[in-house]
Amino acid sequence: MKTLKSVVLGICLLLACSVVKANNIVKEDKTASPYFAINTYVDAVSLGKVEDLDLVVDKSAKFSMLRGKDILSYDKDQMLGFLKANKGIEQTCTVKTSVVSNNADVTVVKVDMQYADFLRSNYITVSNTGSGWKITDVYSVFK
Numbered sequence: 001m002k003t004l005k006s007v008v009l010g011i012c013l014l015l016a017c018s019v020v021k022a023n024n025i026v027k028e029d030k031t032a033s034p035y036f037a038i039n040t041y042v043d044a045v046s047l048g049k050v051e052d053l054d055l056v057v058d059k060s061a062k063f064s065m066l067r068g069k070d071i072l073s074y075d076k077d078q079m080l081g082f083l084k085a086n087k088g089i090e091q092t093c094t095v096k097t098s099v100v101s102n103n104a105d106v107t108v109v110k111v112d113m114q115y116a117d118f119l120r121s122n123y124i125t126v127s128n129t130g131s132g133w134k135i136t137d138v139y140s141v142f143k
Helices: 002-021 036-046 076-085
Strands: 055-065 070-075 094-103 106-112 119-129 134-142
Touching: 036 094, 036 106, 036 119, 036 134, 055 076, 070 076
Parallel strands: 055 134
Antiparallel strands: 055 070, 094 106, 106 119, 119 134
């Protein structure tokens, strides 16, 4: 009986030490940088890679496109639906990004998508919200 108590006590001690030594795995916060949001958007519109797009677009985001004299406006659900429907489709364009303005609260980036016959310029506003950096506004112009 003394051996059984010793074995049970040894197993309990081993389990207790294992639990105390367990490391917490810290999940990386992808929205900690505005550039993750920008890269995710560029990958979605140019390469059809929509992973994490819902994470980086704010729920109140507005997407506007100037086509000639008409302005087309979309909300987050409409734009995500369109991009997810076109998942995996790569655009035949060259992408160039440049930072227009940057501070601790807001970053504005210009993303030019040069096609054979026209240029699409996207002005993307990324804001430091309470839940990370999120895309809050995208304005696209076609030339």
